[in-house]
Amino acid sequence: MYDQPDMHHDMHHDILLIEDSPSQALRFRLMLQRASYHVDVAVDGADGWRQACAHPPRLILLDIDLPTLNGFQVLSRLKRGRVTAAIPVIMLTHRAHVSSVLQAIEMGATDYLFKDDAPYSLCAAVDQLLAAEACATS
Numbered sequence: 048m049y050d051q052p053d054m055h056h057d058m059h060h061d062i063l064l065i066e067d068s069p070s071q072a073l074r075f076r077l078m079l080q081r082a083s084y085h086v087d088v089a090v091d092g093a094d095g096w097r098q099a100c101a102h103p104p105r106l107i108l109l110d111i112d113l114p115t116l117n118g119f120q121v122l123s124r125l126k127r128g129r130v131t132a133a134i135p136v137i138m139l140t141h142r143a144h145v146s147s148v149l150q151a152i153e154m155g156a157t158d159y160l161f162k163d164d165a166p167y168s169l170c171a172a173v174d175q176l177l178a179a180e181a182c183a184t185s
Contacts, residue, residue, distance in 0.1 A: 061085045062173065063104040065095030065121065066139065067113050071162065075108065075139075075169060082170045092116030096124050099131050105177055109156075111140040111147060119154065126155040135176050139165070 061084045066072040069090075076086045087104065089095035093115040099107060107125065111118035118138060125131040135157040140147060148159045158172055 061104060061177070062106050062108060063087050063089060063095065063099055063102075064108045065089045065092065065113065065118075066108070066110045067091055068110075071110075075165060078166070078169055079173065082174070084173065092118065092121045096121050099125060099134065100128060103130055103134060105134070105180060106173060107134055107136045108173075109136050109138055111138055111151070119150065122151060122154050122156055135180060137172060137176070 062079055064072060064075055064079075064086055066075065066088065067090050072088050072090070076088055079086045087098060087102070089098050092113040095107075095109070095113075096116060109118050109121055113121070116124070118140075122136060122138070125134065125136060136155070138148070138151040138156045138159040139162055140159065141162050151159055157176060160168060160172060
């Protein structure tokens, strides 16, 4: 008997989505799964940080407004962590406040998306970042 390859081996933890709104999390997860990404979801900042450390993803989508630890606190921990510092992070927010976006970029976020724009730009932003990561590591 031949061993069947483990299909999940190639679909390792592509994306960790840290989002406390169940409807938003479902919406983003379905969009990304349709684009063939494996998505894990964490519902608060502390859980997201723990998951990122335990199973480092290729990319993190991080909401700014979260319970337990907010997005800035999670981002700060991720960028200080030996295992997580190099993981690209896209911040998600409803806020059109430039100050929040600038603060996140200054703290090490790779990019940001406004949630209202996600249906149009989420998959493209993820594709672009993961393609760039693949080129950098090959």
